[in-house]
Amino acid sequence: NMVEGERVDFSYNERLTYIDFNDYSERSNIYNLLFVSGYLTFDKTEDGKDYYKIPNKEVRNELKELFRRAILGKNNFNLKDVILLIEDMLNGSANEVEIKINQLLNSLSYYDINSGKEFSYHMYMMQLLDQANGNGFIVKSNRESGLGRPDIMIETYDRKRGAVIEIKIAKSEEEIEKKLEEAKKQIEEKQYAKELELDGIKEIKKYALVFYKKICKFECLENN
Numbered sequence: 001n002m003v004e005g006e007r008v009d010f011s012y013n014e015r016l017t018y019i020d021f022n023d024y025s026e027r028s029n030i031y032n033l034l035f036v037s038g039y040l041t042f043d044k045t046e047d048g049k050d051y052y053k054i055p056n057k058e059v060r061n062e063l064k065e066l067f068r069r070a071i072l073g074k075n076n077f078n079l080k081d082v083i084l085l086i087e088d089m090l091n092g093s094a095n096e097v098e099i100k101i102n103q104l105l106n107s108l109s110y111y112d113i114n115s116g117k118e119f120s121y122h123m124y125m126m127q128l129l130d131q132a133n134g135n136g137f138i139v140k141s142n143r144e145s146g147l148g149r150p151d152i153m154i155e156t157y158d159r160k161r162g163a164v165i166e167i168k169i170a171k172s173e174e175e176i177e178k179k180l181e182e183a184k185k186q187i188e189e190k191q192y193a194k195e196l197e198l199d200g201i202k203e204i205k206k207y208a209l210v211f212y213k214k215i216c217k218f219e220c221l222e223n224n
Helices: 027-036 057-075 079-090 094-106 118-132 173-189 194-198
Strands: 041-044 050-053 137-141 152-156 161-169 203-212 215-220
Touching (some): 079 094, 079 118, 079 161, 079 203, 118 137, 118 152, 118 161, 161 173, 173 215
Antiparallel strands (some): 041 050, 152 161, 203 215
């Protein structure tokens, strides 16, 4: 995750215009905009490979807040609401979580978060849940765990409870159930809970989260 300090690889295009920047569904356009705005800096690895990074902690914190405001807008939960949402996740209250996320989606413009790609929904969920980071919870995104990178992992500071969330996008309302099953299968086959298990966490919830436009389905794996 870029805002967590990971390196960014993309092709810099000095010929991009403001019209190109209107297409935020292309990650390279976003990275180019951040670079020319000074939010990313150029560097090289020891073997001479080019990469980009956020220059310092101050810029990283500013970017986090910028993304949070841009993605969540005026309709975001406050910290108390987010903590209650995460508590529902950790307690296995999938139906309550689904209701709350759907309420949030219905308060937003569809175009505020949807580019037709998983990236926009993933960013929305991360900016929502990241508000609880440092307030009794650790929220991680795309961290290596098991045989892959789960979309979102959550754990409590006392390392007693945790959750893994895999996000999928459906192309139609009829495809939602299929995508739920794909997400569940992926969590198990790729052992996404492994990092939480290695941290000594005993109570781990595993969730499939599927979006279709302004509809979401949130289900817990049956073997939790």
